Amino acid sequence: MSAATTTLSTTTLPDPAGDEGRLTFISTWSTGSPERQRATLDAIARAWQTRAWPHEGLLSYTVYAGADGSTVLHHSRWRDEAAYQDFFASRANGRDARNAEIDAAVPGIERLGLDKTELYRSWTGGRGGGAGREAGAIVIVQADFEGPDPDRQRAWVDAVVDALDGAFGGNGDAGGSGDKGGLLAAHFHVSTDGTRVLNYAEWESEQAHIDALAAAGAGTADPGPKWRRVREFPGVTGDDTVARYRFAYRFVPSRA
Structure with a gap:
């Protein structure tokens, strides 16, 4: 105590x-x-x-x-x-x-x-090297997988980070400086039972996230092969659950 x-x-x-x-x-x-x-x-x-x-x-x-x-x-x-x-x-x-x-x-x-989760990886490409805008909204994105598989969890997160880098001009974990459409950072937590990933995403505002979904259809990045790889990743069950x-x-x- x-x-x-x-x-x-x-x-x-x-x-x-x-x-x-x-x-x-x-x-x-x-x-x-x-x-x-x-x-x-x-x-x-x-x-x-x-x-x-x-x-x-x-x-x-x-x-x-x-x-x-x-x-x-x-x-x-x-x-x-x-x-x-x-x-x-x-x-x-x-x-x-x-x-x-x-x-x-x-x-x-x-x-x-x-x-119960562990932080695996963070994408901070929208923070401009760590300075500037504050998060006005937190978006939790949940992805579930067929059965426990820690390697698959991490491979899926790596694919998402790669898609974010591709959509927003790189910089990934190291941070960036451009306008990311309101997305500031994404922190990927893997459940300790190996079956789920929770993305704690920092957005400039709720409206910025709503606008991003409307612009992209159903995601935070522009359509393309890297994002399709995320959407079609083997072992993912159902659609992502998203809450603001x-x-x-x-x-x-x-x-x-």
Whole structure:
């Protein structure tokens, strides 16, 4: 159990490409309405701010409001697997008390699922070498695969990064400087069970993402052989699931 207190930020998004904390948990709740979504976010803020930081191995915990007016996205970054297992085994981590407080404030929240992931690769070609525009929207793109296959997960991500480089003039992981139509960065998380990839994509705004989908038909890049390779990649099941979110709160540890 950490001796740290909890600090809330309403302005600073996490950096998924940071050197620490490549173990990431991503989960979604459904609240049912915009009013309940807002009440859930407020209840989360109260439950976290009024308690000590749950574990020194938890680096940050961020929540987002779904553009659908119902969902709430949770994004937590951990130092490593050992830290998470130590937290999970502890009865003093405060998790049950936090959830009970939130559920009492907003009864009937539906937990839709939890993905345990590791950051594999980030594409930062829209950031202009790391400077400039801030993300006004986070888009989560989910791709599922037939059966566990970590090599296939990574090969698919490599194909997506190659398609992004081809559409936006290269630069890939090293960053770039041109206008990418509102796409700033894409951070590819592979599920630890080998069956899913979650792309945490940073966009300048929700409208920029909507416009990109309309312009390209069904993707973030211009049609072409590299993007067709992604679409026709063997072992991918169904169409990508896409959801837009707005940043709400980020919680980080603070020490006196």
